[in-house]
Every structure is written in structure tokens, then in C-alpha cells.
Amino acid sequence: MSENDNKKKNTEDRFLAEENKQRIVISPEGEEITINPLEDYFCDERPEIVAPKNKVVEKFLNWARAESLWVLGFGTGCGSIEIPPLLTPRFDAFRFGVQMRPTPRQSSVIIISGYLAVKTLKRVIRSYEQMQSPKYVIALGSCTINGGMYYDSYNTINRLDYYIPVDTYVTGCMPRPEALLAGFNHLKERIKAGKAEGANEYAEKFDWYKANQKKIIKDWNMPDYNW
């Protein structure tokens, strides 16, 4: 894309935040520099498929991945209130190797806990793409499967796996923490069997996922892939 096209595209983009628009600034030396935050601050590269290593090594690594699930502290909808009890003495998810991490960079599991508003979907996509492969998604509650009681809402999505690849569904409205623990165990079995390849699936069908996401997010104002 030439510079002019880029500029044109940016000025036309009415959803773009003011600080993200392309602009010309004067450097301390008096030179004029063009700054395009979307290109300068974000990496716009497509995700790549990373093939698993040989069978024996991968089996061992999958075991290690399954026994150490680092969950992103990210709550959407009513299900997020079911997650804190997991860490209390009553349910104690630590004994299954489940830990909460505060940043997407360090976590390997994201729990979509209930109905997903379109505005939140945008944040989910950004968080999911910042996580490092291999990464897994647990969808909690009926709302992520078919919309649940919000099936005809104007502002929530109905099926989560149109937008990001889901590894495990936990049904119910709301599922209790025990159900979520069972979900973790199911995810572990899938990882150990080598079936949880969500990150590669996302890279493989990237265009399809992006088209779906852009269809529902009308104010798309971020790069297509923001690591």
C-alpha cells in the first residue's frame, strides 16, 4: 500500500481514535517525520502455523502443558463471578495445576465466562491474539454456545466459535465451579491427546475468522493481527 493510500484510508476511518491517526510531527532537529501509530506501534504480521515436534517429545510437552494451565484473569458476563471461588479452600484449583495470570502474554488459557457483548468481543480478540501459542479457550455457559437467554439480543454474539477456536464448552446457566473444574479436566485430556491445537487452527483459518469478526464488529479500528 502506498503512503498516499494509507493516509487516505486513515483520514477516512472515522472510528480511529485521535491518537492512532497518522500525523506529521517535527523532531527536535527540525525534521518533519510522519508517524502512523497503527504501523509503528503494532505488529501486523499474520499468525503462522507451528507444526508439533516429533511424537514422543510432543507427548511429554503436552503433558507439561496440561499440568500447568495458566488462566488469564479476564471476566465477561455473569460467569466471571464463578471463577474467584475456584481459588478458595472449597474448590482449590491450584491442586490441578491451574493458576491465574494477570497478563495475556503469560497465560495459556482464556475463559469466556458467559455472554459476550460485541464491545467485549473486541477485547477478547486482542487478548487472545496477544497470548502465546499453544493457547486454549474454555467457553463457559450456554451463552457462548447458542446465545442462551440473550439469543435475540442486539448486542451479544450467539456462537463463540465463529470468532475464536474453542477447545472446551462447559454448559449450564450458570455452571457451578465444580462444572468448571470438570471443564479444566476435560481440557487437560484433550491437550494430552494432542487434540487442542486451537492456535494452529486460528492461523490456518485466519481469513475466515477475521471475516466473521469484522462482520460483527462495526467499529474495527485496530490492526488485523495485534501480537
Add this chain to the structure above:
Amino acid sequence: MNQTIIKLLYTLLGLFIVLNWGMLMGATMRKIVARLAGRYGIPIYQPWISLINLYTKRTSITHGMMFYLGPVFRLGGGVGMFLFIPMIFGSEHFSNFSWSGDLVLILYFQFFGMLGMALGAGEGGHPYSIIGISRGLAQFTTVEIPMTLAVISIAIQYNTLSITEIVAAQQGSIFNWTLFTNPLATAAAMLSLLGIFRHAPFNLVKAPNEIPIGPPTEYHSSFLGVLRTNNAILHVVEAVLFMNLFFGGATNWIELIVKSFFIYFWSVFVGVVSPRFRIEQSVTWFLKIPLVIGILAIIIFI
């Protein structure tokens, strides 16, 4: 030449033991904290699995040269400290590369890793890591002051800057330990130890539920793996330093393990019964009681 290689191999063996003991000690402490809270807690082998998991992540991204070097500097600080501390007193092989002025060098290495981390976290570009690292440096600077005063005090007391000689002076009886011969310096150092191990009340810098996890916000996969490896080494090495200076050193590995466990346990013990300080509270705390005790510990020798 041959002897140097043998010494190097023994040092590597020592590093391997220290790393694994550090991970086991960390896991044990987490287990103790969990039992205190009425939980079952993590499996004892959890830190090893997490480490394998981190080192074998399929993807990782970088923010530039300093982002790579940050964890390397941090590990350099930990391993550097290990190299110059005599682990086992009287052992030819496990006294590492200690020499007559190693105490000063170790005080320097304590800060070295922190500065490397500051540069790396700064390059990460995340505003939270900048806040985290400025908090960390502010706190660690004030932690160092009582610690350094205590070290100066025992340097005057034993008239040496060599850790081996300080340990040698404490041999014979339990009452020869610095704990009994210089209780003021020991008190100042043990209070600053709370800040070095960064459990509550001084864990604001790296607590996951404050600004997300502080300086290593952007660190992931093998970068974080290196930081965790260093953490395990550093915990043991710091405990061994305090053991050598104040608790008579160790003449075998069992003694080292028992003593370093209890020194680390001291900070965990204070941690589980304390709430968290804000950063200005912890900075002023270190500049009050520990500082006064540290100055007194020097004054009595003048």
C-alpha cells in the same frame, strides 16, 4: 589448568543443586501458605512443570535488544552472586570463586540484576512495567541501606571483607555466631531481608493483583523462564549469604539446606500474617526502624 576445570565442574554441580533446592523450597513455601489458608495447595513438582512449559512455548515475541538482555542481566546477577559466595565452609570444591573482597562484590551483584531488569522492562514499552520498575528500584534502594550498614558493622567487627573469614570467625560454638556477638547488625539485616525476598508486606512490586505483576508484565515464554530460574537461584543464594554472615555458615549440604530453609521461612512467616504496604509506606518503613538499628550497630564499634 586441570584443577580449574575440576573446580568449574564442581561449581556447575553446586549451581544445579542450588537451582533445584530453590525450586523445591519455593514449592514447599507455597504449600505451607496454602495449608495455612486451608487449601491443599500445588503439587510439589509444579515449579518444574511450569518451567518446562515456559521454555517450550511455541511462539514468543520481542520488543528489541534490551528486552532480550533484561532477563540475561537478571540471571547474570543471580549466578554472579552464586559464583562469589562460599557455599560450604571448609569445602575445597564448593567454596566457588570466593576471594578476599567478595562481600563488596556481592552487594554490587544484588543491585545488578535489578538494573538489568529495569532496562529490559523499559524496552517492553508497557506503561505498567515502567511503574512497576520505578517502584521496585525505589524500594530496593531503601532495602539496601540497612543491609549495607549491617554489612559494614560486621566488617568492622571481624576486620575483614572476606565471607570465608567471617564464617571462620563464627565457628566453634553457637554463641560465636554473629547473631549473638552482634545482635544489632543481625536485626537490621533480617529486617532488610524481608524487602529482599519481597513477600508481604513488601510485595507490592510483583504482586499479580496490583498493576499486573509489575516489571515482567510483557515477559513470557523463555524470557519468563529465565526470570523464574534466576528467582530460584537468587532465593537460595541470598539465604546462604545471610547464613554465612549471621548464622555461622554451613559445613555440609544438609546444614545449608536446613539453615537456608529457616532463613527463607522467616520472610514467608512475616508474609502470611501481614497485609501489603503501599510503596511510600514500605520506603518510609525501611528508613525508620531498620535504618536506626543499622546506625546503632555501627556506632557501638566506634
